[in-house]
Amino acid sequence: MDDGSCPFEFNFDPATFKVGDTVSYRVPAQFQDFPFVGVLLEVHEDYVIVSSNPKDPSESMRATRESRPTVTEV
Numbered sequence: 001m002d003d004g005s006c007p008f009e010f011n012f013d014p015a016t017f018k019v020g021d022t023v024s025y026r027v028p029a030q031f032q033d034f035p036f037v038g039v040l041l042e043v044h045e046d047y048v049i050v051s052s053n054p055k056d057p058s059e060s061m062r063a064t065r066e067s068r069p070t071v072t073e074v
Contacts, residue, residue, distance in 0.1 A: 008022050008037055009022060010022055010023055010024050010037075011023055012024070012067040012068065013067065014065045014066050014067055017040055017043045017048060017065065018040070018043060019040055019041065019042065019043060020039060020040065021039070021040045022037065022038070022039055023037075023038055023039075023040060023048075023050060023068070023069055024036070024037060024038075024068050025037075025038045025050050025061075025063055025068060025069040025070070025071060026068055026069070026070050026071065027061075027070075027071045028070060029072065029073075035068070036052060037052065038050040038051055038052050038069075039051055039052075039054040041054060041057070041060050043065070044065070045065070046064075046065055047062055047063065047064060047065050048062075048063050048064075048065050048069055049061070049062055049063070050063050050069055050071070061073075
């Protein structure tokens with residue numbers, strides 16, 4: 001990692017989202033535009049379920065289905 005590269009490979013294409021994809025998501029109500037890393041647990045037509053800890057479903061959040069999903073409620 002000394003070369004400054006990102007250790008994650010993100011999917012930024014909401015048309016191809018699938019369960020298990022790594023995404024960059026936001027929680028603007030609490031953290032403005034700060035990016036978080038999450039894994040998609042569910043993919044629906046107009047929203048996704050994302051988690052920063054996919055091994056603990058209680059930490060899942062509903063987010064918009066867009067290139068960088070937005071969580072509106074935590």
